[in-house]
């Protein structure tokens with residue numbers, strides 16, 4: 001029987017399926033329900049200085065008869081008090097000591113980073129994920145993707161966190177950049193223990209053609225948001241492959257973006273992911289999708305004769321070459337035929 005146990009830079013979980021930092025991880029109650037259903041880990045909804053979230057803040061893109069191809073949001077970090085989140089992290093860890101609970105963090109100053117790292121670790125978090133990916137609202141305040149797009153700043157902040165962190169530090173990258181390997185390398189240089197990608201892609205999901213306002217409409221106004229769900233999977237896989245192939249990216253990767261079933265997860269692992277994170281599919285279908293994800297992954301591994309996830313991790317990333325080189329080899333194959 002396949003063994004799904006996962007270890008990402010020292011963060012252990014019974015399987016590679018983690019909930020991504022998002023609405024399904026905004027409270028201890030939700031995360032305990034998810035663990036009961038079978039999820040192996042959860043990245044808590046990003047903690048920081050409390051904000052106010054607007055309503056409506058979601059939008060979906062349907063394509064012909066398909067609901068829903070992509071999902072758009074203008075949500076910020078958690079709007080629940082830090083003290084309550086910390087208390088709930090403690091409770092979840094007490095009930096689920098073998099599951100991975102990772103605190104997603106986003107603050108501004110060095111002092112704030114030091115304090116929130118200590119708070120999250122004192123509450124019992126198994127690891128930290130630094131949110132350098134949020135492409136709306138927080139980036140205008142100098143956080144989120146504003147950091148993810150500036151490798152030097154990213155490296156500095158990872159360094160601040162590593163000054164006090166005792167648990168593994170995952171650096172969550174933004175896809176809103178031309179070359180994802182630049183911030184990935186900065187994460188390595190800053191001392192990060194792992195990277196995760198992707199966060200959402202800056203987007204505008206639609207326009208209300210009667211009222212002339214873009215979606216989602218909040219009190220007659222709107223703003224750009226972040227795109228995720230099945231539509232972003234090809235972009236996420238390409239960025240994952242680019243990082244996994246890069247000889248300088250020597251730390252493990254948690255893959256995120258459009259994963260909704262066991263087959264998607266296998267693809268991410270084949271491209272080099274150690275764990276996979278899921279947000280939109282859980283918001284759409286509920287925590288119960290984990291049952292088929294686990295069963296499907298076990299079945300696949302048994303059929304292929306893979307005893308552990310290490311047996312097939314990264315098997316496909318080396319097979320994807322730059323076009324110039326593959327074209328050359330394909331041409332010479334043709335010439336020899």
Ligand SMILES: Cc1cc2nc3c(=O)[nH]c(=O)nc-3n(C[C@H](O)[C@H](O)[C@H](O)COP(=O)(O)O)c2cc1C
Nearest residue numbers: 020021022046073198199228229257258278279280
């Ligand atoms: C409504 C919503 C809120 C999110 N909030 C956060 C957040 O607080 N912190 C974070 O790092 N990512 C956040 N994300 C991004 C997800 O964690 C994930 O990176 C992204 O949605 C891609 O995964 P998916 O295609 O499975 O949804 C959010 C996504 C959505 C849809």
